[in-house]
Amino acid sequence: MLVVKKFGGTSVGNKDRIMNVAKRCIEDYKKGNDVVVVLSAMGKMTDELIAKAKEINPNPSRREMDMLLTTGEQTSVSLMAMAMDSLGVPAVSLNAFQVAMHTTSVYSNARIKRIDTDRIMNELEQRKIVIVTGFQGVDQFDNYTTLGRGGSDTTAVALAAALHADACEIYTDVDGVYTADPRKVSEAKKLNEITYDEMLEMATLGAGVLHNRSVELAKKHGVALVVRSSLTTEEGTVVKESVKSRDNEISGxxxxxxxxxxxxxxxxxxxxxxxxxxxxxxxxxxxxxxxxxxxxxxxxxxxxxxxxxxxxxxxxxxxxxxxxxxxxxxxxxxxxxxxxxxxxxxxxxxxxxxxxxxxxxxxxxxxxxxxxxxxxxxxxxxxxxxxxxxxxxxxxxxxx
Amino acid sequence: MLVVKKFGGTSVGNKDRIMNVAKRCIEDYKKGNDVVVVLSAMGKMTDELIAKAKEINPNPSRREMDMLLTTGEQTSVSLMAMAMDSLGVPAVSLNAFQVAMHTTSVYSNARIKRIDTDRIMNELEQRKIVIVTGFQGVDQFDNYTTLGRGGSDTTAVALAAALHADACEIYTDVDGVYTADPRKVSEAKKLNEITYDEMLEMATLGAGVLHNRSVELAKKHGVALVVRSSLTTEEGTVVKESVKSRDNEISGxxxxxxxxxxxxxxxxxxxxxxxxxxxxxxxxxxxxxxxxxxxxxxxxxxxxxxxxxxxxxxxxxxxxxxxxxxxxxxxxxxxxxxxxxxxxxxxxxxxxxxxxxxxxxxxxxxxxxxxxxxxxxxxxxxxxxxxxxxxxxxxxxxxx
The missing domain is CATH 3.30.2130.10 (VC0802-like)
Known part of the structure; x- marks a missing residue:
């Protein structure tokens, strides 16, 4: 089985969390699965880089901002590869240029056009865990681009589609999609399943844990997403084309x-x-x-x-x-x-x-x-x- | 005239220093020169990244360490481009992959094999200042490499050779090469000129401000180097094949x-x-x-x-x-x-x-x-x- 696992910035925010994610991915790897990991920049690193840039230029060019921001995910993936290596599992980190994650030239809000899978497949065949930078791409002139809000989710879905992955797991700080925000509705329950379209409406309304673009891409390519917590082993919520239960019901x-x-x-x-x-x-x-x-x-x-x-x-x-x-x-x-x-x-x-x-x-x-x-x-x-x-x-x- | 200017980590250690370097390069640019700037990682950033890595893995793989370290120079060059832009001068930052700085695969100690100059020449023709990451390269499999100690000097010399630059200026925290370390010999004097071979002996003996490999490369390609201070406008020391004066004398x-x-x-x-x-x-x-x-x-x-x-x-x-x-x-x-x-x-x-x-x-x-x-x-x-x-x-x- 080929599994794509995406972890956000909070999940790789410090050494302990990085080791925790590494262990979690290794569990899957040791079952014989091919594992591709997509990471965001650590914790507040993106915000810190933006602040550093604005100190120098209150209105920095988007091209240079993307050049700066892509260092964030590159830091995460190389540290993660070192973490897995320290646990005895071979791993290799790849950034957008090494993956060949081709995007449009719209800096700070680019769209993925094409992913070359040769390098990743080659590394997987050598039984390595492959760790890919989320959020970033390269345009046809070799400039770095970024994918905008929720970009790492989009990277994970696009990779899952290109690699014909058997699963695409989005790890987050909540353990799934709820019928309502539990902080506002105490009776809120976690959903086992939800359709792409429902998820899109939820996301548009600010209630979604996934960004619209990643859900649209998943729908387009029929990639079944699983939203689950990086802190627990709960099952999470599956986002897919159709769900069997609760046909006459409201999902959220x-x-x-x-x-x-x-x-x-x-x-x-x-x-x-x-x-x-x-x-x-x-x-x-x-x-x-x-x-x-x-x-x-x-x-x-x-x-x-x-x-x-x-x-x-x-x-x-x-x-x-x-x-x-x-x-x-x-x-x-x-x-x-x-x-x-x-x-x-x-x-x-x-x-x-x-x-x-x-x-x-x-x-x-x-x-x-x-x-x-x-x-x-x-x-x-x-x-x-x-x-x-x-x-x-x-x-x-x-x-x- | 095409000038390559290299600035070390101290020279770009904070906002004020970055602005200072930007202004200095812009002076040259405004004289009508084509300006290529090579930068190291900011201040202690490389040391900090190494510490972060060792915290996770005391013995990290060199491949992943290079992947991590290359974020350092990429941060410097993008911030420098923003600084120049804020001063009204068009600039573009390029990392090793964008320049196409091809090296051997010896992680942490790679050698430059070939530089494609198309991208740089193209940007210079558009009258941009081109800011290139020092110290780093990419191997034939698209992996990042680093050039080892004094690597950014080597990058500058290799670029000057490939671009047939008219000058290659190495900016440092001293204003040239001295007849002896002024901290130890109070009578030490700055040399106006020194030969490559003399400089190599000085470097081997720990007295040089330039690393051996960059001097060897300069000698091989006949690139005249100027060692000067980033803090003053002193003339500095020229390192070249032969010098006219002091034929019977000792240089240091x-x-x-x-x-x-x-x-x-x-x-x-x-x-x-x-x-x-x-x-x-x-x-x-x-x-x-x-x-x-x-x-x-x-x-x-x-x-x-x-x-x-x-x-x-x-x-x-x-x-x-x-x-x-x-x-x-x-x-x-x-x-x-x-x-x-x-x-x-x-x-x-x-x-x-x-x-x-x-x-x-x-x-x-x-x-x-x-x-x-x-x-x-x-x-x-x-x-x-x-x-x-x-x-x-x-x-x-x-x-x-």
Missing amino acids: VAGDDDAARIAVMGIEDTPGMAFKIFNVLAKKNVNVDMILQSVGHNDKKDISFTVKEEELDIAVKALEDYLPDSYYEEIKASKEVAKVSIIGKGLLNHYGMAARMFNALYKADVNIRMISTSEIRVTVLVNQEDMVKAMNAAHEEFEM | VAGDDDAARIAVMGIEDTPGMAFKIFNVLAKKNVNVDMILQSVGHNDKKDISFTVKEEELDIAVKALEDYLPDSYYEEIKASKEVAKVSIIGKGLLNHYGMAARMFNALYKADVNIRMISTSEIRVTVLVNQEDMVKAMNAAHEEFEM
Whole structure:
């Protein structure tokens, strides 16, 4: 069996943790498996390198930043190879250039184009554990690139696909995917299985332990992921195309308080006004999420929508600067909102589920301000102070 | 003009020093020159990485150690590129893989085989300052290698040769090559010029600011080196094939207290005894330096020789273990000795110089225990406590 195992920065944060990961990988190796390990940079190393760079240049070029950051994973993998060697198991570390992890040239946010597997296969045939730098790649001109947030997960999935691995294990500081954040919903339970699509919705809503891009890549190549803890031997959660159980059920509840609401009030009821508003925001690269259009007073319209909290000020300023005053009466903005979602492939054919959610929130005295849905998700905007209460009410309603 | 400038770890040890080096290189660039900069790892970074490795594995593989250490220079070069960029000058950092610095596979002590200059020339044509990692290379299987002690100097010289550079400047913490160590000989003077061969003898004797391999490479390719300070704008010392002035003179006096003396006393006067002694030492990789054979008492011989201090114990133990007791009467060992040398191409045709040195030491009441010579060097072994006195006496004698 060929297994790809990915460990994050916390799991390799110091000597003891490195030895712990080494032992864990060696257990698998001694069962006769081929083991490929993907590592992130140690602990806070990436943050420290960024700080060092900004001290010298507050606005460093992305090309040079990637050149600097790739030293982080290279440090992790070489130390890990030494750790395994000290435990008597042959290991070799490879960085993006040695693996030939080819990416696009978009520094700090590159995409993997192609992986040459010759070197890795060759080392595996010599019965070595192969330790690969996550997060990094090289472009066609031999420049280093990095893959952006969650990049090491993406590296692991891409390697698993290229090597036709039998398993891709993502080790993290939680022991799987839960029906809700256990810090907010005490009744939250670990899921044994979840579909790629459900996982994607969870990730988008800030509740996922995996980054979207890695899940998309896993879905595209049919790589079954296992999310599990590097600290325990618990089974973890399998992320795959379809799951057998709980067909009519909800897989999880997510809460996201990184949301802000903007309402443009008293808009003239002429065609194209919505386009004008969202065009202004698009030009400023502001991502708009939930949108609600309603009839206001005096036959005028109100348009409300949500943005991420950190984009609120830019969005409001853009609207005030570029939207003629005569187009609207008032702009209202608030950060005191949060999104609560239920996710599950069971939603697809069961329209009654959304109604049950709204009813549960009503009974819990939670006011719903906006609603948006996808095929496998229902999201409501609530007051921020009601978020946890709403999550628990929904979680209880669907007996997760 | 194309200039290669090499700066050591101290010169890039913190933000201010990095900015200082950046400014210095930019001055040259603004004169219209093509500038290639070679950097070592920052300050103590290499030592810190080695300590980190040894914590995990007291005896790490050299392949993985090189993989780890190469992150040091990569950190320096990317930060330097950011520094130059912040000063408004386009710069690009390149590591050994990006330059295509091909070396042998001897980890921790590789030799440069070939440098592809395409990438560097291409970047220079775009009027960028090119910043290259010193000390490191890649072998034919894409593994990282390092060049051993003084490796960054070697990188700079090899690049200067490959690029047909007009100058190769080695910046260091002293402002040139001196006639003697100024900490020991207060009358020591900076040399304007010195030949490769003289520099090699100085380096071998521990007095050189350049490592032997870089000087050998410069000699082989006829690269004129300039040794100068990164802290001042002093002219420095030029190292080249031949120098015009001081043809009959001595270029320098060197003292080396990293020497130990072993005397094997009372050896049977049968053929092959010297071979047996040095064969035992060769098998233990002990380097023998000065050798003196003398007639002892009772028609027996004494053989004395010097080794480096750290090899003394190994050498004595090897002799005791492998040399039959009947071959000799006694082995004496002492670390209380030092070598004092005069170096100069003037020695080549002027035999009287050695006699003048011996006379000067005699007048200074320094006892000479052994003598060895090369074409451009005379070395004497003295008691360690006499080393500085002997250096000063020789320095004064030749009016340096």
